[in-house]
Amino acid sequence: MKKSLIALAVLAAAGAASAQSSVTLYGxxxxxxVNVKDExxxxxxxxxxxxxxxxNNSLWGMKGSEDLGGGLKANFVLEQGMSVDTGAPANAERAFHRQATVGLSGSFGSVDLGRNYPAYDTIRTLVxxxxxxxxxxxxxxxxxxxxYTNRTNNSIRFNSADYSGFSGAVSYGFGENKDVTPGAKSTDQVSLNVKYANGPVLAAYAHLSDKQADGSSKKYNLIGGAYDFGVVRLNAGYNTTKxxxxxxxxxxxxxxxxxxxTTVYFxxxxSKTDPDVGATVKRSGFDLAATYALSKRTTAYAGYKTYEVKDANKEFTAVGAGIRHVF
Amino acid sequence: MKKSLIALAVLAAAGAASAQSSVTLYGxxxxxxVNVKDExxxxxxxxxxxxxxxxNNSLWGMKGSEDLGGGLKANFVLEQGMSVDTGAPANAERAFHRQATVGLSGSFGSVDLGRNYPAYDTIRTLVxxxxxxxxxxxxxxxxxxxxYTNRTNNSIRFNSADYSGFSGAVSYGFGENKDVTPGAKSTDQVSLNVKYANGPVLAAYAHLSDKQADGSSKKYNLIGGAYDFGVVRLNAGYNTTKxxxxxxxxxxxxxxxxxxxTTVYFxxxxSKTDPDVGATVKRSGFDLAATYALSKRTTAYAGYKTYEVKDANKEFTAVGAGIRHVF
Amino acid sequence: MKKSLIALAVLAAAGAASAQSSVTLYGxxxxxxVNVKDExxxxxxxxxxxxxxxxNNSLWGMKGSEDLGGGLKANFVLEQGMSVDTGAPANAERAFHRQATVGLSGSFGSVDLGRNYPAYDTIRTLVxxxxxxxxxxxxxxxxxxxxYTNRTNNSIRFNSADYSGFSGAVSYGFGENKDVTPGAKSTDQVSLNVKYANGPVLAAYAHLSDKQADGSSKKYNLIGGAYDFGVVRLNAGYNTTKxxxxxxxxxxxxxxxxxxxTTVYFxxxxSKTDPDVGATVKRSGFDLAATYALSKRTTAYAGYKTYEVKDANKEFTAVGAGIRHVF
Known part of the structure; x- marks a missing residue:
């Protein structure tokens, strides 16, 4: 006999206000x-x-939030990515590749320890x-x-509260491997973001600095925003990498x-990459997509995308259709 | 404090008919x-x-079904196999080795995308x-x-509805590795089945064709059936492989x-294998088993099986007893 | 929409006494x-x-217990360890590294088959x-x-019932690899414990014998106990290894x-190791820790520990603070 997890709604229906949920299983x-041609x-x-x-990437996870009183909460998330077409995990080395954090939140915002998204990534996905x-x-x-390392091991992340639409975040990943195994990739990483999100307006800035064990480094700066006119939503982002x-x-x-x-997307x-040695590489492309909500949790979709590397006269095209289910 | 998942029965008891379960955790x-001697x-x-x-093989999984209205449902399953004696997964490469699918069902039947059982396997297990x-x-x-590949990556499977006991299924696995890595095992696979199941009668036919990247192929044809007299149930299957x-x-x-x-089984x-080169190999064996239902979910069992490779004068025997628990 | 698992408390609240939970998801x-210096x-x-x-080691798991009637229960547990800082599993080879068992319990005690803790380990952790x-x-x-192998593959474990404070356990791990792969580590293992636990008093003895495939062996004998005065609790353990x-x-x-x-610990x-060949190795150290219960499930903590290898004039020190959340 299979037993089933039940919506929080049951709590209200049952009048059991004192009972607490301690874990949510989701995915x-x-x-x-798809039809793909990749030159x-x-x-x-x-x-x-x-x-x-x-x-979207497939995943499953467990998460929860416990009310500690006085506005304080304990929070956790464990999230694994995988492919539905093969059952393979997104990363064979990690049981919870996407996220694994435990932390506290309150009126100040939240602090999470573990494998976090860097603050930069949050804005990159938002715009x-x-x-x-x-x-x-x-x-x-x-x-x-x-x-860029879009999930950071051994990291601590602070998210501020929202102040009239303004908020920010800082994340730091300890480069624990740096001295131990010289030459190995360090995860020493600093990232921050600031954001203004109010009604139809979104404006944001984000920075990420990755220090590698071999002495090399990467620095990303991103500004972006969006405006929702109701009938259409516009968004844009500009990024520089050194x-x-x-x-x-x-x-x-x-x-x-x-x-x-139905929602239609374009x-x-x-992108332009200037290497210290050699010729500039230029890439550009576009995509067209449509989603159809079969329900709040289930979406049918179709899309097309193409991009080219200029001068190289090479192209990538893909067209596809499928289904996404959220639980 | 450990919190528990609760049976759907609670829904009825609580009168919360509007709440929906979205995921079932099962295993x-x-x-x-066992005592084994394998020559x-x-x-x-x-x-x-x-x-x-x-x-039976041990497993755990998550599955769910969402009512989309108009008789349409969204369905998913993620199922991992493992061994209880060591905690090891059935396959180290896959988080969900047994099944990973998402799809839709309705009055037409069902369509599932992902890592599916081929249609052939369904009949093979049934008879x-x-x-x-x-x-x-x-x-x-x-x-x-x-x-034969009894779980197929990159596959789509259609199960028909039941028409007065008649039903069928078709599955197709895309041979995605074929051109990319010549010599690698392709999963290009076609399978189908037709079945008549009505009251005590079961009759079925199934086919599976596996194309390998190295040019070799395998074709299986199976007919089988069963009849349940109440006091005894008989079943049989005949398979040819080319x-x-x-x-x-x-x-x-x-x-x-x-x-x-208690249920007693015999x-x-x-089997007879004719190689293009060399001598025919004949194998035969039998098994005796008994199960005792401690409850609907928990079963104690004992069994014996033996088989021999003829002419080679070699034998395998195993006797064992244990417990199976379903949740 | 994420749906949530609900406390058993809901059952009572809903008056649905007949509904049974079949699986508990916990972690x-x-x-x-931390600041670490390890010489x-x-x-x-x-x-x-x-x-x-x-x-404490991080983990998640599934467990359940089914009432079979007549005082008999079917029980299972599947438990995986992992690190929150990286999302990595405690052991890459095992889906459920910490525990994987299925068994029965009743007035006699319990019997569990699978990957069990040896009986010795239970006392070692208790004292x-x-x-x-x-x-x-x-x-x-x-x-x-x-x-010592603190989790034993291919094992069976019996826990006695409690008789006025007296109880005991026996575990046996089948050394299945012994003959198959000579030289490979065998898990052939016998372990037992006896315990008296009554009110503030705990007294226990435990033994473990590990036979290795290469002919070597390890034998552990441990006596230990504790007394809880209320204002302070004392505990001690003495172990010999041959x-x-x-x-x-x-x-x-x-x-x-x-x-x-708050609870404060010291x-x-x-330890003294006498090798057959070479000089005796002496180690000693101490730790200081404090925990603060933010709730029954969430604990903030801080601690310090240090130990040295005598004569070698080498030291390890670590200081740290963090959070532990149980769900």
Whole structure:
């Protein structure tokens, strides 16, 4: 006999106000059919695939919040990423690759210890086009798509409270491996963000500085924002990267418009990398996507994206459709 | 303080008809003591062991179903196998080795994307003797015991609705590795089944075709059925395999009889493999098992199985007893 | 929409006495900041770190108990360890490294099959100082800190019922690898304990015998106890180890005292290892710790520990503070 977890709603229905939930089991599963041709990082052969994580990365997790009294709460999250198409974990080394934190929150904001998102990442996802989905071509076009450590081991993160729309966050990752194994990748990392979010307006700045054990470093600065006109929402972000060996200047813009249960998205991204040695690399691309809400938790989607590396005369194109279910 | 998941029954009891369950946490744990002597694949030394998965493979998982209205549902399952005797996962590469799917169902049937059972496997387990447990000697005797891919990555599966007892299923696994890494094992796979199940009668046919990246292939055809007389249930299956290099012809039959909380099983399996080069290999064996239901969820069991490879004059025997708990 | 697991308390509140819980999802998360200088096993450089498992090892698990009637119950537990600072599992080879068992309990006691704690370990943790936390310097000082197999694959464990305070346990781990892979580590293990626990008094004896595949062996004998005066609790343990190549004699003592929500701990440990060849190795150290209960489930803590290897003139010191949350 399988027993089922029950919505908090039951609490109210049962009038059991004193009972506390201590853990929430949650997840997001995404799978679809795609047609991909990748001349840039692949072999240029067109392929049909059943893929996971077409719209969003799949995951499952446990989280909870305990009221300690006096406005103080204890919070935790354990979150694993995986692919629905194979059942494989997002990272074979980590049971909870996406997030693993424990901390406290109160009127001051929150402090979380563990494997946190850096403060920079929060803004990057917030101002990304195409609702920060994998449909957005930003990750492919931006040189820092897979460049910065977007989840930080051995880190502490502070999120401020919201002051009339203003808020901020600071995260620090201890570079614990630095001295122990010279040459190994250090996670020594500082990141911060400031944000103004009020009604239709969003404006934000974020910084991340990654120090590597080999002496190299990466520094990212991002400004971005969005305005929601109701009929359409506009967003944009401009990022500069100064890394040992090369610098990037890159931007992306997006438009989305809701039509009942359907939302339509358009995104454009442009990147220029200037290496200390060699020629400038320019990339640009766009994406088109539509989502249809079958319910609050279940979404059908379809999308197209393409980008090119200029001068190299090489192109990537992908078209796909699928389903995303949240529990 | 440990908090507990609660049966759906609470919903009714609480009169909270509007609340929905969104995830069910479930599992099956099996462990027992066995005495094994394996001259065929082992060293022939008799050993006592504490083993997991003696009656059934152990597992845990999450699954759920959301009503989307109009008869449509969104469904998912994430299922991991493991051994209770060591805590080890069934497969170290996959977080959810047994199943990982997301899909939709309705009056038409269901469509699931992800890591699915092939349609062939469903019939193979349905007509297997000894209630398709690990007590059944079929897996050891049949050449295709570990031969066919019984869970298919990158696959889509359609299950039809039931039409007066008739139903069918089709599954397709995209051979995504085929062109990318020549020589690597492809999972390109087509499978289908048709079934008639009505009252005491079960009759079924299933096909599976596996194409390998190295050009080799495997084709399985299975017919099987069962009849439940009440006092005894009979079942049988006949399978042919055409694989590059050899062909198999194999069958198995089984009888089971309930006596109150106890059920007694007998199974026999016979296999003949004709290689293109070399001598025919014949295997046969039988098993005897009994289960005792301590409750609907908890079962004590004992069993014996043996099989031999003819002409090789080699034998495998195992006797064991244990407990299986389902949650 | 995230749905939540609900306390058993809801059952009573809802008057749904007939509904049964079948699985409990639980966990413990620990993270803190530490300053460590390790001249003994490390490089002697002082480091600041964000660490997990400072007070207790982090874990999550599933467990359940089913009433079979007549006083009999079916029980299971699946428990995984992990580090909150990185999300990494305690052991990469095992999905449920800490415990994986299924069994029965009744008026006779309980029998569990799977990956069990040996009976010896239960007493070792029970009489350890500093509430058997990682703050206790015992694990560093005792030669058998990481020496004995403290979770046993392929094992069966019997726990007796409590007879006026007297109880006992026996565990046996089948050395299944012994003959199969000569030279491989066998888990062939016998362990037992007897215990008297009544009101403020605890007295216990435990034995563990580990046979290795290479012919070597380890035998541990431990006596220990505790007395709770209310204002302070005293505990002590004395262990001897006879292993192939060397013998240990070691003891540890501890004091703890509660002050409202705060509890203060002091522990001391001393060890002497006599190798068959070479000089005696002496280690000793102490720890000081304090915990503050933010709630029953959430604890803030701080602690200091240090130990030295005599004659080698080398020292380990660590100071840290953090938070532990149980769900």
């Amino acid at each position: 997001r599963l995404d799978a679809g059919l 840039i990082n692949g072999d240029g052969v067109t392929r049909n695939k059943l893929e996971s994580n077409v719209l 990304n086009n195409t609702a920060d989905t994998n449909m957005a071509v930003t990750n492919e076009v931006f040189a820092n798509g897979g460049d 890394r040992t060996g090369s610098d990037d200047k890159e931007y992306q813009v997006g438009v989305s418009a809701p039509f009942g249960a 995104g454009y991204a442009n | 099956r744990l099996d462990a027992g003591l 065929i694949n082992g060293d022939g030394v008799t050993r006592n062991k504490l083993e997991s998965n003696v009656l 297997n003797n000894t209630a398709d447990t690990n007590m059944a000697v079929t897996n050891e005797v049949f050449a295709n015991g570990g031969d 694989r590059t290099g050899s062909d198999d012809k194999e069958y198995q039959v089984g009888v089971s009889a309930p006596f109150g909380a 199974g026999y399996a016979n | 413990r998360l620990d993270a803190g900041l 003994i096993n490390g490089d002697g450089v002082t480091r600041n770190k964000l660490e997990s498992n400072v007070l 350890n100082n500093t509430a058997d936390t990682n703050m206790a310097v015992t694990n560093e000082v005792f030669a058998n800190g990481g020496d 292993r192939t190549g060397s013998d240990d004699k070691e003891y540890q003592v501890g004091v703890s005292a509660p002050f409202g929500a 522990g001391y440990a001393n």
